[in-house]
Amino acid sequence: MHQKNKVIKKNEKITKKLSRVGIGSRRQIEKWIIEGRVNINDKVLLDPTIRVDEKTKIFFDGKEIPKKEQTRLWKFHKPKASLTSNYDSKGRNLIFDFLPKKIPRVISIGRLDYNTEGLILLTNDGELARKLEMPSSGFIRKYRVRVYGKIEKKKLEQLANGIIINKIKYKPINVVFERQNSSNAWIHMSLKEGKNREIRNIIKFFGWEVTRLIRIEFGPFKLGSMKEKDLREIKYSDFSKLL
Template sequence: MSTTDQEDPARGERIAKWLARAGVASRRDAEKIIAEGRVKLGGKLVTQPATFVQPDDIVTVDGRAVNEPERTRLFRFHKPPGLVTTHRDPEGRPTVFERLPEGLPRLISVGRLDLNSEGLLLLTNDGALSRRLELPSNAWVRRYRVRVFGDFDPRALEMLAKGVTIEGVRYAPIEAGVDSRKGDNAWLTISLQEGKNREIRRVLAWMGLEVSRLIRIAYGPFQLGTLERGMVDEVNPKVLREQLGLAAPGRKR
């Protein structure tokens, strides 16, 4: 193995990236795992994330062998409300990953949906891809249907298009429109690119509206569509390559 700082494809793949592609963790978290002394390559402790992995090398994390990264896969999951988007919850609440069907590879989420939110959650076996899809620089639109309760002037939603600052936190422009309204109940469609933690709920609460349902219906080019609640559907590899520019199997990524 090599610990030089320069990437050299002939020497293999950097171990942090390799671990991310294997679905162990995001690339950044893989570097933390390495720094904690939890990773070995060929039985030797790895101390540098620039260490290279060759085909057939044996990599272990916490003493357990990590399988070779398989091809990058992406799944759409219709998250029901009442699940947390984490592998383990210290409060013992049910998690997304406990409710997935058997036979799937180890998956991590692309971003999160909070406990009471529902709808489209992207899952992947590639930690590096997860991190890439979360980056604000992608400028991918996340679109939601939101049911709210409260009295409001629909024209007030227009101010969100310029962005707002709430309690010192700046929220980027949000597009919001009314789909239907009956009394104090309304359905909105909301689109945003940034997606801070609980952003929609906080912005609407600032407007005096209570969110009773929040459903993500799109994340970039990927749509919830008719996927039933609790179901998982794999994105076609060809679509994945076209949308994300990934190499076809057998080629260099």
């Protein structure tokens, strides 16, 4: 009888390893390693390029890193006036403060501004987060926007071909007009990139002001009827094809 070949797992960079178990993004982990927050085999690690294997004992902030669990994904309704961050020097609300203690360490897939509310995805798998937040994922981000001012539809039509504002090029954005009240209007904006404060900058360029910004869709995932601070786990079968 032929003996089966033993499967040997290749070494991987420690930044990738820690990202896969949901510690943070690779960029964050590089910073934390340089700060001396990671130990391997009882020694402080300062080199973020080192490679590790399954036998390497890794500690982050004094706690041993567990082996990778099955990838999980959640939808969270981010409230206004909260940060998509693990820390804030000003003591402002963080989205992770609203999560139940029973869920494992998670990271956000992308970010939402402090005063933006709505759908944000959370996962325990840093590699999945990195994959889905990139524009190459092709995921459409859809927002419901309340605008202060009288909407001129011709201005919004310019966005269909993209626009350059203050030397920043924004890719085409699909805009659907919902309704206009005496001083406010509601519109829907769908975009692929999600650059920093993209919608707010565009609306300001047209001479209006965003008074409420709600993300209602991220790719195939929808906010639906979720209430503020609601957390719902997504079935593995509903996202396994994305892995």
